Amino acid sequence: MIHDFTYLKPVTLQEALSMLADHKDECKVICGGQSLLIVMRQGLVVTDYLIDIKGLNELNYITYDEKQGLRMGATTTHRTVEKSNLLKQKYPVLVAVERKLASAQVRNWGTIAGNLAHGDSSGDLAPTLIALNAKIKLSSAKGSRVMPLEEFYTGLFETALNKDELVVEIQVPPARLLTATAYKKFNLIENDQGVAGVAATVEVDQSRACKDARIVLSNAGVTPIRAKSGEKVLIGKKLSDALLTEAAEAVADEADPVSDIHASEEYRRHLIRVLTKRMVKQAWEQAAKLR
């Protein structure tokens, strides 16, 4: 049963931010609501005011330029990302992730900022975007700030978003040469939430050795986890099975998964080991082909 609330529908971003400033202690923001309405129905979220930003078309955009990189507005739907030819060309991993995210109906209505702000550590977009070195732009009536998405997640369903702030934009640096990102989640039902997932970015140099790497885990802790010790194993090395095994061990050690009805902690670590090997290899081989 959803508790009663007062419904507010701003028509501009400015109006939304001023409503947030007015009601910051007693409001929630809804966009697609594909996660929020479920927890509201379960009584886990009770709010006096609901601010609906679904209609804010000024935040519905995807732009790219070689200097600034990618900018995606908060109210962009998953389906828009999935269908974007620009993204297919520049960041194919985002399109691949979206195709396996929930169902077409959910992707049609749900939005990328809603997904990110919900702060579920089993999400697919956050680890993938962190592997892409993305930033998140937050605005309030007082101004805006931009922070690495990696720092946005502070705890279980907790983020760095202040009560009067709104996620307004996702920023991804320009696509780099000789760099690729891959993501895979393991699940029993296709398109379901992942039991565990791994995103890996590998940048290679001219000799195809690893120049830089980012490994980010999904559903392996209370927040998306960046496995820096696993990344260190890779940097400066040539691709080999032994190296992948070493990196996977380091990553599995760094993971902090829970045991629940879907999988034991031990099994999750096993999945992370396997997925790390596969995703690093996939990103590495793809990067080596990109010239």
Next chain:
Amino acid sequence: MEKRELRLTVNGQEYELYINPKTLLVEVIRDHIGLTGTKRGCETVSCGACTVIIDDIAVKSCSILAVQAEGRQVRTVEGLEANGKLAPLQKSFLDHGSYQCGFCTPGMLMMSEAFLKENPTPTREEIKEGIEGNICRCTGYNSIVRAVEAVAKGDYKGE
């Protein structure tokens, strides 16, 4: 709680309602308008039984506030038939025995309708992906896929 005016169009018919803003789209469709073809299933966006089409895109009406459909065109399973004749998908579902208990059928039909509009010549694999968000607990997927495939192949043109 203060009620709110809501105007929306369902299957071509305009409605003006007064609702609590927390009312879900599926509740407006079933309880306020009285079109009970659309089903309430899991109510956690998992099963797809509540699928309707809003402005040409398929959505799960259990997890959309009705106020978010303000001013939009909603189509439900009751809106598929025209002039008392079943739509090609409905006819094909019948011919292929694409249901047992029938609870998932309205959602399956609406998802398939939106899917074929987007991809009129799908492969079998694409059809399976297309209806991935809809669960059939009688395990009738094969006959559903065959029914959608038959419509895509043009077997029901002019029906």
